[in-house]
Amino acid sequence: MAVLPALAKLLPPTRQERAYALITAVDSAGTGCFLTISVVLFLRLIEVSPTQIGAALGLGGVLSLLTRVPLGRLSDRLGHRRSLVLVHLLRGLAFPAYLAIHGFTAFLVLSVFLLVMDGWESPVRKVVLYAFASVDDRVRIAAYNRSVYNLAFAIGSLFAALALTGQQSRLSLYLVVLANAVSHLVAAVLASRLPPDPRRSAPQSGLSARGGRFAAVGLLCGTLFLCTSMLTIGLPLLVLSHYHSRQWLIGLAMSVNTIVAVALQLRLSRGSTDIPGATRAGLLGGLAVGLACLLFFASATIGQLAGVLVLLLAVVALSVGDLYASAATWGLSMSLRRHDLTAHNQSVWSMYSSLPHLLGPFLVAGSLDLFSDYGWLFMGMIVMAAAVALRPVSRAVHSGIEHRRGADAQGAPATSARPGHS
Numbered sequence: 181m182a183v184l185p186a187l188a189k190l191l192p193p194t195r196q197e198r199a200y201a202l203i204t205a206v207d208s209a210g211t212g213c214f215l216t217i218s219v220v221l222f223l224r225l226i227e228v229s230p231t232q233i234g235a236a237l238g239l240g241g242v243l244s245l246l247t248r249v250p251l252g253r254l255s256d257r258l259g260h261r262r263s264l265v266l267v268h269l270l271r272g273l274a275f276p277a278y279l280a281i282h283g284f285t286a287f288l289v290l291s292v293f294l295l296v297m298d299g300w301e302s303p304v305r306k307v308v309l310y311a312f313a314s315v316d317d318r319v320r321i322a323a324y325n326r327s328v329y330n331l332a333f334a335i336g337s338l339f340a341a342l343a344l345t346g347q348q349s350r351l352s353l354y355l356v357v358l359a360n361a362v363s364h365l366v367a368a369v370l371a372s373r374l375p376p377d378p379r380r381s382a383p384q385s386g387l388s389a390r391g392g393r394f395a396a397v398g399l400l401c402g403t404l405f406l407c408t409s410m411l412t413i414g415l416p417l418l419v420l421s422h423y424h425s426r427q428w429l430i431g432l433a434m435s436v437n438t439i440v441a442v443a444l445q446l447r448l449s450r451g452s453t454d455i456p457g458a459t460r461a462g463l464l465g466g467l468a469v470g471l472a473c474l475l476f477f478a479s480a481t482i483g484q485l486a487g488v489l490v491l492l493l494a495v496v497a498l499s500v501g502d503l504y505a506s507a508a509t510w511g512l513s514m515s516l517r518r519h520d521l522t523a524h525n526q527s528v529w530s531m532y533s534s535l536p537h538l539l540g541p542f543l544v545a546g547s548l549d550l551f552s553d554y555g556w557l558f559m560g561m562i563v564m565a566a567a568v569a570l571r572p573v574s575r576a577v578h579s580g581i582e583h584r585r586g587a588d589a590q591g592a593p594a595t596s597a598r599p600g601h602s
Contacts, residue, residue, distance in 0.1 A: 196312040196375055197321055203370045204325045205332040207268070210363025212336025214275070217343055217356050221278060225353060228287050236288045240295030241538055245531055251300040252527025260307045260523055264371045267301045272364035278357055299534075303526035306513070312375045315514070316453055322510045323449035330441045397512055397574050398532030403566035404462060404505035405533075406559060407469045407498050409540030411437060414476070414556070415495070417548055422480050422487070429488065433495045440499035448500065449507035455578055458511025459571035465504030466567020472497035473560030480553040501563075508570065509533060516577055 192198050222233050255263035274297070277290050306322075313321050339359075343352035411433070419429050451457040475494035479487040513529045536543075543562075547555035 192321070192324060194312075197324075199370060199374055200309060200312075200321070201325055201328050203367045203374075204328045206363050206370065207367045208329040208332040209336035209339075210360040210367075212333035213340040213356050213363075214360040216337045216340035217353055220344065221353050221357065222287065225350065226278065226282060226287050228284050232284045232287070236284075236291040237295070239288070240292040243292055244295045244299030245534055245538060247296050248299050248303065248527040248531045248534075249524065251296075252303055252522070252524040255300070255304050255307070255523035255527075259377045260304055260311065261371065261374050261377055263304045263523070264301070264308050264374075265368050267297055267304065268364045268368035268371060271297050271301075272361050272368060275357060275361040275364065279354055299530070303530045304523050306526050307523045308371070308374060310514070311377055318514050319449050319453045319507060319510045320446065323445045323507065326506060327442050327445040330438055330445075334438055395528070395532045397516065397570070397577055398529045399536065400566045400570045400573060401462065401505070401509045401512060402533035402536035404465050404469065404508065404563060404570075405502070405537050406540050406543065406563055407472070407502045407505065408537065409544040410469075410472070410476075410559065411495070411498055411502075413541050414544045414548060414559075417545070418476060418480055418491075418553075423484070423491075426484075426488065429491065433492070436492060436495050437499045437502075440496060441503060444500065445503055445506075448503045449510070452507040452511035453515070455512065455515045455574055458508045458515060459574050461504045461511065462508030462570040463567045465501045465508060466564045466570075468497050468501030468504060469567075470560040470564040472501060473556040473563070477553055477556040480556075512570075512574055516574070 192201055219233070222228050223230070228236075258266070271294060274290065274294055281287060281290060309318060309321060340356050343356050415433055416430050419427060419433075423429055448461070452461045472494045475490050475497060479491040479494060481487075482490065513526065513533075544555075544559065547558050549555075551558055
């Protein structure tokens with residue numbers, strides 16, 4: 181019986197936070213299910229080639245990036261909660277189509293559509309969070325939901341892995357795809373019960389998110405997330421090059437990353453609710469990623485046993501860097517636009533911060549191919565440079581936004597009083 185109070189302490193304190201976390205859990209469990217079996221589904225049921233899979237997902241990623249801003253504007257008009265419900269509903273209805281299509285053309289259209297929906301969902305979800313969370317609680321709630329996402333994704337992946345055992349029948353693949361579709365439909369129902377959008381005035385023209393410096397902060401934060409490609413691309417390449425007889429290290433490293441994320445996400449996100457705290461987290465994240473790159477380089481040059489230990493230490497450092505980078509991104513995206521938190525602004529942020537992530541696999545693979553193991557040092561310097569630049573650039577953007585807000589506040593009465601203006 182003592183277990184129940186202990187579990188209750190792990191739940192968010194308010195009804196809105198619990199509902200939001202439940203949406204995260206349902207969504208990520210379904211996503212974990214689908215991504216685990218997706219390649220098998222594409223190759224065996226839809227019968228597309230690996231090259232065609234890469235082309236469809238690559239085009240979908242680019243279009244997802246380019247459509248975020250117009251979809252963000254659409255969300256501001258439709259309403260943020262309504263947009264979140266619509267996104268999940270469309271995904272829930274679209275995923276079963278994978279079971280009815282065959283060949284590259286239909287696969288291309290469906291994959292691109294779903295990737296565009298994924299790009300729409302992320303900034304809308306953030307603004308829905310802002311509707312009920314106070315300024316001081318936003319980063320904490322985002323960090324809690326990141327932990328929920330990682331845990332639910334792992335559970336969903338484990339469930340789907342069972343479908344890949346044995347003879348991998350069509351029925352098992354069908355059930356996983358349908359489970360993912362149902363997860364999005366359930367998420368749509370849950371999202372419809374979230375608090376309605378608060379009434380807010382139209383954003384002031386002086387606060388347009390198109391400013392180059394605001395985009396620069398997003399790009400710098402996105403550069404910190406090169407650590408994701410280092411883990412998913414760079415680490416396997418290192419293991420295959422230097423530890424080919426111990427390929428199990430790849431799976432172990434992924435498990436270590438998940439454990440660190442679930443255990444430390446909330447702790448490392450504390451204090452990132454304002455610009456000084458968020459930029460401090462970004463600097464610590466860059467230093468941690470830089471240390472990880474140094475350790476990866478060392479693991480490639482020393483003996484096998486010691487190299488394995490150093491490699492695992494590098495994974496821990498990389499995971500810590502990723503957590504600090506997440507905290508910095510949440511804090512800055514919320515703090516810089518705290519007076520104008522629209523889906524449009526968050527979509528602009530998402531577009532620019534996602535660009536380095538989109539290019540990450542090419543940069544990581546290219547660096548290791550061009551510079552061999554010294555590529556780790558090159559990538560570490562890039563990330564640390566971005567982390568160092570984050571604070572002065574963020575301060576400059578914040579000063580510019582506050583200056584424009586003051587100018588707009590002073591100019592608005594005069595403008596409205598001028599004859600001939602409506």
